[in-house]
Structure formats: structure tokens, C-alpha cells
Amino acid sequence: MTREILFALLLGYLFGSIPFGLLLTRLAGKGDVREIGSGNIGATNVLRTGSKPLAALTLVLDCLKATTAILLSQLLFGQLTGMIAAAGAMIGHLYPLWLKFRGGKGVATFLGVLIALLWPASLVYAGIWILLLLTIRISSVAGMAAAVSAPISAYLLHSSLFLMLLGFAVLVLWKHRENILRLRKGTEPRIGTKTSSAA
Numbered sequence: 001m002t003r004e005i006l007f008a009l010l011l012g013y014l015f016g017s018i019p020f021g022l023l024l025t026r027l028a029g030k031g032d033v034r035e036i037g038s039g040n041i042g043a044t045n046v047l048r049t050g051s052k053p054l055a056a057l058t059l060v061l062d063c064l065k066a067t068t069a070i071l072l073s074q075l076l077f078g079q080l081t082g083m084i085a086a087a088g089a090m091i092g093h094l095y096p097l098w099l100k101f102r103g104g105k106g107v108a109t110f111l112g113v114l115i116a117l118l119w120p121a122s123l124v125y126a127g128i129w130i131l132l133l134l135t136i137r138i139s140s141v142a143g144m145a146a147a148v149s150a151p152i153s154a155y156l157l158h159s160s161l162f163l164m165l166l167g168f169a170v171l172v173l174w175k176h177r178e179n180i181l182r183l184r185k186g187t188e189p190r191i192g193t194k195t196s197s198a199a
């Protein structure tokens with residue numbers, strides 16, 4: 001079982017660490033997304049290239065890479081390895097080896113985890129994320145609120161995933177620590193401005 005756990009963790013990490021935002025913007029001739037805006041590789045920063053389709057595709061792929069890793073791990077190594085692959089995918093996205101451990105902020109990837117492991121929570125997560133994006137239009141607030149909803153949903157659903165999802169939510173909040181400081185100062189921009197923050 002130890003070998004299966006290690007393989008599941010590695011599989012999740014490899015999928016999670018695929019920097020779709022960076023790859024897509026380069027393929028589209030938009031340059032290095034890390035050199036614009038916040039320097040983040042997530043969908044919100046990709047949006048600063050001026051391409052909504054690229055940003056949307058980045059969001060979808062960052063989400064589905066976690067879902068794919070989990071389902072593939074369960075298929076190859078057994079149902080119980082899904083949680084291990086989920087952890088690998090989150091860590092890979094947040095801290096990819098090939099980008100000197102400077103990855104995204106995990107909001108879309110977290111959603112991908114929920115789709116595979118706790119789909120009712122994914123509906124709540126997506127609903128909160130979209131609602132706040134459409135209303136207050138501050139990407140960091142929407143992403144953090146969605147992340148916090150995951151362990152709450154798990155708790156209300158009496159899911160054994162509560163502690164893992166709580167840990168993931170803490171990681172997402174940690175990656176947004178600079179955004180939190182800007183929110184406290186009242187300087188966090190809204191989506192559509194030149195310096196809006198990545199998710």
C-alpha cells in the first residue's frame with residue numbers, strides 16, 4: 001500500500017504542477033504571464049493579457065487537472081488513493097518544482113478536487129465563487145470565500161474529508177496573504193483593473 005500511496009502522490013503532483021496559464025499564454029504569443037500583473041500563473045492574471053478565452057481555458061484546465069489526477073489514481077491504485085492524489089495536485093499547483101515552487105493560488109484546483117471527491121460541496125463552492133465574482137468583483141475575496149466553504153460543506157455533510165479540506169483551505173488563504181494585506185489597506189483592486197489579483 002505504501003507504494004500505491006507514493007505513486008498516487010507523485011501522480012497528483014505531476015498533474016497539479018502543469019502550469020497551464022504559463023503554457024497557454026506562451027503558445028498564444030502573449031509572452032510570460034509571470035512578467036505581468038501580479039506575476040501569478042492563474043486565470044485572473046492570464047485575463048490581464050487581454051484574452052478572456054485564454055483565461056477561461058486556464059481556469060477550466062487548472063480545475064480539471066486535479067479531477068483527472070484523482071480519478072486516474074483511483075482507477076490505477078484503488079479508491080482510497082484519491083485523497084492522496086488530491087493532496088499531490090494541490091501541492092503541485094501551489095508549489096511546482098519546475099517554476100521554483102512559485103505556483104498559483106489554488107482556487108480552481110481546489111474546485112477540481114471537490115468535483116472528484118465531494119461533488120455537493122463543489123456546487124456550493126462554485127456558486128459562492130461565481131456569485132462574489134459577479135457582485136463584488138474582487139477575485140481574491142471570491143476565491144478565499146469559496147475555499148472556506150469547502151470544509152464547512154464537508155462538516156455539514158458529515159464527510160471524512162473535513163480535515164483535509166480544512167488544510168487545503170488554509171493553504172489557499174496562505175497563498176492569498178498579500179491580497180489579505182491589500183484588502184485591509186483598501187487597495188485590493190477589482191476585476192478589470194490593471195492590477196487585479198490572481199486566484
